[in-house]
Amino acid sequence: MSIPTLNVGIAGLGRLGKRHAEQLARHTPGACLVAACSPVTAELDWARSELGVGRCHGTLDALLADPDVDAVVLVTPTTLHADQTIACLRAGKHVFVEKPLSLDVATCEAVEAVAKEHPNLVAMVGFVRRFDPSYAEAKAAIDSGDLGKPFLVRSQTCDQNDESGFFVRFAGSSGGIFMDCSVHDIDLARWMLGNPKATRAFASGTIALHPALAEHGDVDNGMGIVEFEGGQRAVFYASRTMPHGHETTTEVIGTTGTLQVGMGAHLSRVQYRDACGVGHRALPDFFARFGDAFRLEMEAFVAACRGERPSPLTLNDATEATRIGQALTQSLRSGMPVAL
Amino acid sequence: MSIPTLNVGIAGLGRLGKRHAEQLARHTPGACLVAACSPVTAELDWARSELGVGRCHGTLDALLADPDVDAVVLVTPTTLHADQTIACLRAGKHVFVEKPLSLDVATCEAVEAVAKEHPNLVAMVGFVRRFDPSYAEAKAAIDSGDLGKPFLVRSQTCDQNDESGFFVRFAGSSGGIFMDCSVHDIDLARWMLGNPKATRAFASGTIALHPALAEHGDVDNGMGIVEFEGGQRAVFYASRTMPHGHETTTEVIGTTGTLQVGMGAHLSRVQYRDACGVGHRALPDFFARFGDAFRLEMEAFVAACRGERPSPLTLNDATEATRIGQALTQSLRSGMPVAL
Amino acid sequence: MSIPTLNVGIAGLGRLGKRHAEQLARHTPGACLVAACSPVTAELDWARSELGVGRCHGTLDALLADPDVDAVVLVTPTTLHADQTIACLRAGKHVFVEKPLSLDVATCEAVEAVAKEHPNLVAMVGFVRRFDPSYAEAKAAIDSGDLGKPFLVRSQTCDQNDESGFFVRFAGSSGGIFMDCSVHDIDLARWMLGNPKATRAFASGTIALHPALAEHGDVDNGMGIVEFEGGQRAVFYASRTMPHGHETTTEVIGTTGTLQVGMGAHLSRVQYRDACGVGHRALPDFFARFGDAFRLEMEAFVAACRGERPSPLTLNDATEATRIGQALTQSLRSGMPVAL
Amino acid sequence: MSIPTLNVGIAGLGRLGKRHAEQLARHTPGACLVAACSPVTAELDWARSELGVGRCHGTLDALLADPDVDAVVLVTPTTLHADQTIACLRAGKHVFVEKPLSLDVATCEAVEAVAKEHPNLVAMVGFVRRFDPSYAEAKAAIDSGDLGKPFLVRSQTCDQNDESGFFVRFAGSSGGIFMDCSVHDIDLARWMLGNPKATRAFASGTIALHPALAEHGDVDNGMGIVEFEGGQRAVFYASRTMPHGHETTTEVIGTTGTLQVGMGAHLSRVQYRDACGVGHRALPDFFARFGDAFRLEMEAFVAACRGERPSPLTLNDATEATRIGQALTQSLRSGMPVAL
Known part of the structure; x- marks a missing residue:
């Protein structure tokens, strides 16, 4: 070479x-x-x-x-x-x-x-x-037309609750839950939907476990809807308080098919059956999920x-993700939809 | 007797x-x-x-x-x-x-x-x-404290696409997708969350396959966020265009646990493996899903x-579901959040 | 009428x-x-x-x-x-x-x-x-050729461990684990495979938790292989000691497809996520599994x-199931394959 | 360093x-x-x-x-x-x-x-x-007592059917299906069960798709039972003819819990829903499954x-696996159980 x-x-x-x-x-x-x-x-x-x-x-x-x-x-x-x-x-x-x-x-x-x-x-x-093999497979399936026309992405970044409150101490500089967590989902939605132009964003949220976030105008569970030109839509969910582990998932809904990435947060290929029932262990965090990526x-x-x-x-992907993330953040704070 | x-x-x-x-x-x-x-x-x-x-x-x-x-x-x-x-x-x-x-x-x-x-x-x-055994199990699990404090419900009613466009012909009298489909999810959310008072609703939607809905101000895919007093939240999704079948699901997220009802729309307990992969058949419709109920x-x-x-x-459950469903419908049409 | x-x-x-x-x-x-x-x-x-x-x-x-x-x-x-x-x-x-x-x-x-x-x-x-809707679906799939030629059935009847030892007290008259439990699997295997003639049976077993079974020549976990004319095969497993519940499953393997019935012993359509991981509750017993049947x-x-x-x-189905069940029982006791 | x-x-x-x-x-x-x-x-x-x-x-x-x-x-x-x-x-x-x-x-x-x-x-x-992370997790769970006393392993190596008949051409030197495929399962069973001494083996098999194997005394689907000292048991299944992909699985059954490795042969974390139902793609082969291993x-x-x-x-692990694999092979050919 x-x-x-x-x-x-x-x-x-x-x-x-x-x-x-x-x-x-x-x-x-x-x-x-x-x-x-x-x-x-x-x-x-x-x-x-x-x-x-x-x-x-x-x-x-x-x-x-x-x-x-x-x-x-x-x-x-x-x-x-x-x-x-x-x-x-x-x-x-x-x-x-x-x-x-x-x-x-x-x-x-x-x-x-x-x-x-x-x-x-x-x-x-x-x-x-984007580099995770499952997300890459999903993107390839979309590009090959398996879903018809994709028109809706539902995507979440949900972290296991950190009782130490690590992220609370960084709430002042993190940019809030949408900029810190959902920015990944925003980028994926744009990618899966073919980079449509976002036109509006609406967000809501709640504090389930970490009241100290209130002073930063932040929440530990946030949800948002983004509208794109041409009628495509995205629904986001971000959480800092999952009880079981890190569950990062994305669903793409098209006219002839849908796909789901990451549902269940499987740690491995092992299942267990015991007096508690039937189940599997969950991924602890982002690193365990995205090692290959x-x-x-x-x-x-x-x-x-x-x-x-x-x-x-490209850097423009970052710009657009920030644009949408900031609109969601602003909507969370104002309670009103934000035009883009 | x-x-x-x-x-x-x-x-x-x-x-x-x-x-x-x-x-x-x-x-x-x-x-x-x-x-x-x-x-x-x-x-x-x-x-x-x-x-x-x-x-x-x-x-x-x-x-x-x-x-x-x-x-x-x-x-x-x-x-x-x-x-x-x-x-x-x-x-x-x-x-x-x-x-x-x-x-x-x-x-x-x-x-x-x-x-x-x-x-x-x-x-x-x-x-x-509410009478489906799985939903009843879910409600019992919540009432027994398995989830800690439930603070978010995500619930969907998604029908298989009906190419005959049956529901399009009834769009004028159905009340729209939120009143016709999401009303079930709204009722479930209130039930699972302990009948909190809704304070605001925001909705969006898109037409993926049935453009004739536009003249009724309706959509074939709708999504909404409802805020309740005390910080509880609900996210709804309704679709008329699922490619695979009827998938009606509800997720309840609490401070110490979450539960999911109906994911996968399994028609039965049979799985298949063949040249197409590994999978199962999907429920065709609401009747197949809710026969026992x-x-x-x-x-x-x-x-x-x-x-x-x-x-x-009670009839009041119906009144409250209509109240929220109408707020979502109004928000879909106005583009603005609706106070309740 | x-x-x-x-x-x-x-x-x-x-x-x-x-x-x-x-x-x-x-x-x-x-x-x-x-x-x-x-x-x-x-x-x-x-x-x-x-x-x-x-x-x-x-x-x-x-x-x-x-x-x-x-x-x-x-x-x-x-x-x-x-x-x-x-x-x-x-x-x-x-x-x-x-x-x-x-x-x-x-x-x-x-x-x-x-x-x-x-x-x-x-x-x-x-x-x-045979009357369970999932088994009926499986049979219909086989009959419609979805699996090509079915040549192997793997089937199990596995009961949750009963600490009271109820079945131990009936061990003298139950006919042993293959006659009491596997007889269902034997009948299913014949049904799924098109009623082939059994030619040989071999069985083994072990006592995991109930030593009192030894005096009846019985085991609490038994496994067997049955050979049919034309090369079809069946593998059976029966257990009295499952820790999680009743898991009755059947797998049919054909030349172009396979199917699996009952894997996971799902009690309902509810999943749970909590500090223990991701899972579902299991069926407690045969009655919970086969209510509809x-x-x-x-x-x-x-x-x-x-x-x-x-x-x-027909009664002949019963005769053939007894014939195979008794051959397995005899093989368990003699340690040798039994010709049919 | x-x-x-x-x-x-x-x-x-x-x-x-x-x-x-x-x-x-x-x-x-x-x-x-x-x-x-x-x-x-x-x-x-x-x-x-x-x-x-x-x-x-x-x-x-x-x-x-x-x-x-x-x-x-x-x-x-x-x-x-x-x-x-x-x-x-x-x-x-x-x-x-x-x-x-x-x-x-x-x-x-x-x-x-x-x-x-x-x-x-x-x-x-x-x-x-043994080096696959899921198998390593399983082994660790057993060693930490999660299953109580493990007494039964069911393990399979099932390859997707290769229409080119590659393995048929090597049937003369491969040692047969148990030596070529099940040897992995045999090693895993010994490992999971704590290296018990095998006492007897019985095998059966059938030719589903590759009649040319008959001249080598081989089969394309084989199943066997191995008995170990102290009552532990193993059931093996090996197939060359899976229609969907490579599904290598192992189940360990203990007195207080069971575990399952590899069920479903998931290619990735992606699910699909379309007119065919709900499913996922399957692993094509051993390499795709065991890349990390x-x-x-x-x-x-x-x-x-x-x-x-x-x-x-150690090399002794190889010796013991060969000993059991050869006993299964001999039993397949003789039709009789083989003492070890």
Whole structure:
């Protein structure tokens, strides 16, 4: 293979950052994880000792100054995503940025504008569910016409209740349940429905277990309806309080068929029968559900940077997801439908 | 058994009327189907020859004049429900009336007022899904605390697409998709959530296959969100265009558990594996799904008339379902949330 | 309807006898339960007060002497089945007899011979699973060729463990696990495979929880293989010790498709999600599984007696099931395959 | 990490050999695929160009002569397994050998004897299903007591019908359906039941679609019962003719619980609803089912060679599986139970 190995640097080594770093270091053909940056010394030590990353930096600027780095994977706090993406592009690096690109549509658009100035650089946002084999199968079934014309998506991101209230402490900066959770469902709905233009959004919600969210105008269970041009519709549900595990599902309804992805949150292929009945264990979290997708996502990014395949996701996908997510958030707060 | 047999007359012998008549004639302990009325001679002939019904009348008035009739089951067109219910009560008959009681809240309330004047007569509306063994199990599980505090119901009534467009021809009088289909889900949501007071409703919808609905302001796929006092929520979905069969489902989400009723629309306990994959056949329609419930519903009505058990459903349940259904219908048309 | 009502008498009012009596008294069109016999006074009192049965006898002879009785339903101990069936036939009554007809093949054949002398009388054995709607659907699918040529049946009757050890006390007269439980599966296998001739049987078994069975040469978990002429095969499993409930299943494997009946032992259409995972409740026992089948079985018997439909089951079906069941029992004890 | 990288050579680059080679080259931490041998030039070319394997040999001897090779993975024809395993051990190499080790028990034991002479070398047989996450979960559940005492395993290996009759052409050397397919189930049964000693085996079978098997004394559908000391039992089923796909399942039945692995052969997490009903796609083959297991198997072998974890499988596991598989094969041919 004559395409040279892609040298990748990673920025941010929290839980998800470590996941991406491991993929890049061990399981992503065509890539080499050569550099990392983090303000946390222990994280850099981990990258060095566990993954053999040679160049560890305290700042993104130092990483970007490294001429051997071809591409950067940003797994940093949301508030930094937009500026860092711009910085990567201006430094001539391909860039992968975790979702959401920004909580603000104008900021997303500003990043898009910069990306347009660098048409030879890949700029991809991390809507990981698109890379899950089941979602990919679903998309292929739709594209091959198995459902006739798809006109409704019902999609949910439902996390197991975290009694420690972790997400409550981040409620101030998460952007709210629709921006933090439903943004994945919004992206999937657009993808499954063929990127229709959203025209209106309405949302409601409730607090079932975490009253401290009220001070942030947030809820722990939110539901919304989005209308698209041409009559397509989407219904979203996001929850932080599932009792059994992480159940992320998507249903696509078409004129001649429907499909459902992820119903039941099966941890594995094992069933149990005992005095309690018949059942199976549930997926604990997003990582358990999307392990393969995280691997395939990095493969897709690297392949795009190396020119082997087009990037399956553009920054505009991020902009549109933010646009709809913000409309749902605004509707939740105002109680009124929001025109887009 | 010292309680005398209840003599029942039935009004209306269409598809559903025949179903009720057969139950009463053959399978409802404590009842005897003694009379029927219908404007259609062939239907009366059927009742006489198939079920041995002795007294067949052309009008409800004639039926009500029969002093041997203790109770009347109304399976007539929706537009007649309210007036006929009042007539039955004023004639001193117990009355069972199919849903919806009326498309108009004020009319429902007027019937309720008449019923209050006859406290010794049973007046029950036919929300048949409450009598399905699975729904009854679900309600019992909620009441025993298995779900903690239930705070969200997601419920759908989805019919297999009828290419003949039968329902399109009735679109003018059906009251629209929310009044015709979702009224069951609305009743279930109130029941599962403990009869909370609805405060707002928002609806949207689309026409996937039946453009002629547009002239009636109706859709063939509708979705709505209802807010209740105290933070409980309901999300409804109704469809006339399912490709596979009739899939009527309800999900109740609580703080410590959730339950799902009816997912998969299994026709039976048979699975198949062949070149197409692994699967099962789907329920064709409401009748196939709720056969047992229709039987148990008549048993409950007869038991209530005979004083053996309280009536599980009151006319007020019908009024509240109409109130919410009409708010959803109004929201669908106006595009705005409707306060209740 | 010009066919006169069939007057039925029931013999035996234990748990299953009561079930049949209720069906006949309340839910079987064309039949009237006019008489009962039992050596237990309390059972006759129940029939009189609950079901309004007018003629209650202490002996079968008295019942058979009643000229108004057209048909008899025998729900008596297995050891009486054969002689009582003969007595009914000789008294000119149609007869339904619970399975097994006899633990002894020669006795079965003797009853068959008597039945042949009375070709105008229906003599039907109670293999109730044939009347279950799911099994009927399976049979229809096979007959319509959906599976190609069916060549293997795997079938099980697995009861929830009864800690009271009820069946252990009856181990001396039950005929062993294959005659008591697998006889249903044997009948189904013959039915699904087109009544092939069995040529050999091999069985094994183990005692998991009830050591007292050893003294009767019985086991609480038995498994067997039966070979049929032409290469068809059946694999049986019977258990008394299921931890979760009653799971009665049958799998039919053909050259172009397979089908599975009853997998999962779903009590209802309700699923639950909670801290234990995702699951459903299980059927507690045979009665919960086959409620509809018991009703349809009586309907079929009555319809056959009235000449409306042929009897779906003959005494020869009972003879063949006993032949195979006894071969399995003998193989379990000898450890060797038994030729048929 | 102070443990040096394990240099691995692979012998055999057919379909499964390529799978192992890719895992070793790309996804197995701690290992480096440095060498390959095959009599097929095109396979070596593939290893060189696709995986960058530097040292490509035409014979195993040449591979074993390479002092830089620490371990060998044998994916060669069954008839070579035993001799090659011995050769590897005598050359001082760790060895992984695909199943079955040999079709002959004495040969297995001879290899075991050689392995005992080299206690510092890992010799592991490829029962890949043990490495599947679902089977590992099942085993852990059993070990933690969730099932009480496990006393019965029902396990099947069922392949989709291959109309090309590939396996028919190999029937002469495959060892028959029990040695070729059930050997996995036999190993799993021993593992799940705690390695009990088998005492007897009985088998039967039939030819549903491939009559040419008859000349090899083989069948395309086989079923067997194995008895173990202490009363445990196993029931096996193997098929070459499944119409829908590859369905490999195992059920373990214990005194307080049961578990089922793999039922339904789900290809993915996607369900479909259309005019044919409700269903999902099925796994096409063993590779689709056990992709993760192949990866984890190589990881386990490499970790054992590097001294990080004990080898989870010994050659004796292979011997015992062959012993039982041969007894089933002999029983199939003789029609009689075979004592072990």
